[in-house]
Amino acid sequence: MFYHYKNVIDEGDLVLVFISRTTIKPIYVKKGEILNTRYGHYLHDKMIGLKFGTQMPGEKGYGFIHLLHPTPELWTLSLPHRTQIVYTPDSSYILQRLNAKCGSRIIEAGTGSGSFTHAFARTVGLKGKVFSFEFHEPRYLEAKKEFEEHNLKNTIITHRDVCNDGFNIDMEINGDIIFLDLPSPWEAIPHLNTVIANQAGICCFSPCIEQVDRTVKALEANGWVNIEMVEINVKRWEARKDMKRSVVDVINRIKSIQGKKLNNKISKEDSKNFKSSRKSLKVKEGDENFKWTEVTKLETELKSHTSYLTFANKICSLNIQ
Ligand SMILES: C[S@@+](CC[C@H](N)C(=O)[O-])C[C@H]1O[C@@H](n2cnc3c(N)ncnc32)[C@H](O)[C@@H]1O
Known part of the structure; x- marks a missing residue:
């Protein structure tokens, strides 16, 4: 559903309900259920058959919501946070900078809340693959379930500590794009040598400059070139x-300012006249005169x-x- 777009909402579909600028709620449409929001109640039954994008009025005649089709960008804004996540200003830059495209083979660690995984999955499409690694078991299980529910058929998630145990799995990875969002990417970098394609690009996402320093040293030691650090x-x-x-x-204008200074000294009558003349100096932006x-x-x-x-x-x- 994240890479095939459809027009009409069916039972079982994931709908991202736009409630307000700061609240987007993911729901699976199920007959008999009701969505309760502070802006009214909405029957799932009535959502079935509506077009994605529809503005739906509340049951009691007040309030409305919009029923949006899932996209990676909207998912990033609505997903349940289990970790810090990568947001669209970063992910979109990384995707274009690494030239991610249909057919690319991505290696991602760690999966975290799966925010970036969705953007990768849509970009590489069914001709590509996303190999995502997560060592925290509950997070791995949550992400696995979510990827299945979202039908991310091109995404393979593995429960693994990539810093200690590397990236090899029982299928060929041949990754051409690597994204490391880990506390110590420098420990994972040496393990990449056996799983990357002939040409590969990497992005390491680190909040501290000390991490960047260690990452750059590990990249250099492992034969990576064109090393460049960017901040969005x-x-x-x-x-x-x-x-x-x-x-x-x-x-x-100068006369007007001088007049303003004198204003305190002039009579009430003059002051009235002066104020009205100042008002007339206010010009609307774009005034054709x-x-x-x-x-x-x-x-x-x-x-x-x-x-x-x-x-x-x-x-x-x-x-x-
Ligand atoms: C900040 S989160 C990643 C967020 C993710 N990029 C997103 O957009 O949702 C970092 C994740 O890396 C995982 N992690 C840390 N060290 C790891 C390791 N050595 N191997 C695999 N996963 C690891 C953590 O458990 C955590 O879930």
């Missing part, structure tokens, strides 16, 4: 018009740093080991 910082740009002022405009130019302004930085992303490549014929 999301910024929001505001675009608006700025008035192109003529000399006359500027003089009027004035000239405008397009400008952009950087809003205060959004807090988006999650981790440092260390990228590298390896061509096995250049293997220095």
Whole structure:
């Protein structure tokens, strides 16, 4: 359901219910069940047959929800958190930077809450494979169940400590993209040598610069090249018009400011007149009586740093080991 899109909701489908900007609730549609939200009650029976994307009114005539088709991006916003997760600003950059595409073979450790696994699974499609490793047993079992429920047929999850026991499983991996979101990726890197394709790209996701340092040393020692560390910082740009002022405009503006300073000294009557003349100086953005130019302004930085992303490549014929 994450890589095949369909139009109409059937019983048993996973629907991501958009309740508000901050609340998206995953539900499996089941006859007889009711979704209770602070914005009203919604009968599953009435969801069956509706199109994905429909705005559904609440039973008592107030409130509404949207019934959305699952996507990796929406799943990332709605999944049950069992760990820290990778969010879309990072995962989308990593996917394009590592040139992930239909048919790619991914090695991922650890699986965690499976947030990134869904994005990998959709990108590589049924021609590719995702080999995901998780050493925490309850998390492994939860993720395995979820991948089965979500029909991620191209994803194989293994319960394994990759730092001690490596990545070999009883099928050929031949991974061309590796993603390590582990506390100590440098311990896993030497084990990759036997499971990667002739050419491979790696990304190690680490919150601390000390981890980056150790990771870079391990990458170099194992023949990885083009090592580069990147940090994703999301910024929001505001675009608006700025008035192109003529000399006359500027003089009027200065007079207005001077008038404001004098304002405290002038009579009440004059003050009234002055205020109304100031009001008339307020011009709506884009007013056709004035000239405008397009400008952009950087809003205060959004807090988006999650981790440092260390990228590298390896061509096995250049293997220095
Ligand atoms: C931060 S989480 C990964 C989150 C994941 N990238 C996501 O988007 O949901 C890190 C995971 O790595 C697992 N882990 C840590 N060391 C490991 C190891 N040596 N082998 C396998 N998994 C490991 C942890 O149990 C944890 O679930």
